[in-house]
Amino acid sequence: MADTVLFLAHTEADGTLGRLALEALAAAKSLGGTFVVGLIGGEVQSAADSIANCGASRILGVAGEAFTESRYATDAAAVEALVKAARDTIIVAPHTSRFARCMAGVAQRIGARIDTHVTGIASGPQISRWYYRQRMEAVLERKQRPWIILVESGIAPAWEGPAGSATIEPIAVEAATRTSVIGRQSPQAEQQTIRPDAKLLFVAGAGWTRKQADGKAHIDDAARLIFGFLHGSDASLGSSKSLVDLSGEGQAVLPFLSHMNQVGQTGATPRHPKGLATCCHGEEPHVVGWRFIRERRAVNLDANCGWARGKADVVYVADAFAVIERVNALLAERAP
Numbered sequence: 001m002a003d004t005v006l007f008l009a010h011t012e013a014d015g016t017l018g019r020l021a022l023e024a025l026a027a028a029k030s031l032g033g034t035f036v037v038g039l040i041g042g043e044v045q046s047a048a049d050s051i052a053n054c055g056a057s058r059i060l061g062v063a064g065e066a067f068t069e070s071r072y073a074t075d076a077a078a079v080e081a082l083v084k085a086a087r088d089t090i091i092v093a094p095h096t097s098r099f100a101r102c103m104a105g106v107a108q109r110i111g112a113r114i115d116t117h118v119t120g121i122a123s124g125p126q127i128s129r130w131y132y133r134q135r136m137e138a139v140l141e142r143k144q145r146p147w148i149i150l151v152e153s154g155i156a157p158a159w160e161g162p163a164g165s166a167t168i169e170p171i172a173v174e175a176a177t178r179t180s181v182i183g184r185q186s187p188q189a190e191q192q193t194i195r196p197d198a199k200l201l202f203v204a205g206a207g208w209t210r211k212q213a214d215g216k217a218h219i220d221d222a223a224r225l226i227f228g229f230l231h232g233s234d235a236s237l238g239s240s241k242s243l244v245d246l247s248g249e250g251q252a253v254l255p256f257l258s259h260m261n262q263v264g265q266t267g268a269t270p271r272h273p274k275g276l277a278t279c280c281h282g283e284e285p286h287v288v289g290w291r292f293i294r295e296r297r298a299v300n301l302d303a304n305c306g307w308a309r310g311k312a313d314v315v316y317v318a319d320a321f322a323v324i325e326r327v328n329a330l331l332a333e334r335a336p
């Protein structure tokens, strides 16, 4: 029997669908044939209207106060009900933290198979996934159905189309749960330096903490310049391992960096369209984390640094302190 596709999404706090959801919608559509949309949220009409012309044969919705918040029990119940109502065999959904939390449990309940962190999807259907810390990419098919596929960001252009007036088939779900959401705790926006949706990755290397031409280290200046750049450009902050390791050795370091910022073989492999490395040597264990960064530039005092050996498109042989000071001034001039 040919596969039929259910695309699942949850609304964001403002009732819209996030960019990742629209990318997953485009990925689901790329499988061809008819497909069904399933939406979850406090209110799903405006989200449904925004994709009314996406070509879905049906739009199902689970809505209500209980589905406003991300919570395992209610989300799992909602997804289970949508999958049972749609009876589709392939379920495509964005790999948001909200879905990542509940989907494995849903797969267990409905006897499905699940693949997470999927980075490619093609008719067949076939999916791509990375293994061994992104060293090997595998293309897989599965015989078992239902098959839940959680797709990562950046694998398809976000679906775009005119909004319309959607007719939703409401699906009733018993929202039984013992968990009540009493609030959220998250770092203040200005402390949040990891921004997966940013257009630019700004990498700070250990050079920011090294002695400079005057024989002294300038940690406070480094912190001010890096923070000013992040503020002015909305870039995401990455780091080399050497820089984040310094804190473990009790040395003076940049206060807003943690091992979470580390990019590389033993760190993250972010997916920003552009990257700028500063005071970072560009050694292979670091640069391997840049494999998905399409346009790369580096600022380094050393004309023989690793970036200059074919790892960056442009290397500015310059003092990053002076360069970023000037760039920040230009950003401030352009600020609204």
Ligand SMILES: Cc1cc2nc3c(=O)[nH]c(=O)nc-3n(C[C@H](O)[C@H](O)[C@H](O)COP(=O)(O)OP(=O)(O)OC[C@H]3O[C@@H](n4cnc5c(N)ncnc54)[C@H](O)[C@@H]3O)c2cc1C
Residues within 6 Å of the ligand: 204, 205, 206, 207, 208, 210, 212, 239, 240, 241, 242, 243, 262, 263, 264, 265, 266, 267, 268, 278, 279, 280, 281, 282, 283, 284, 285, 286, 289, 299, 300, 301, 302, 305, 318, 319, 320, 321
């Ligand atoms: C098994 C293994 C796994 C590893 N995993 C990772 C990983 O995941 N991520 C990672 O980053 N590293 C990793 N490393 C470490 C990696 O090999 C390098 O040691 C590390 O990336 C070096 O960090 P750095 O470039 O910031 O520091 P350094 O090598 O100290 O380079 C500092 C750079 O700053 C420049 N500089 C100094 N002052 C200025 C200035 N004013 N203006 C401009 N440039 C200046 C210098 O010229 C120099 O090139 C790993 C190593 C091993 C062995």
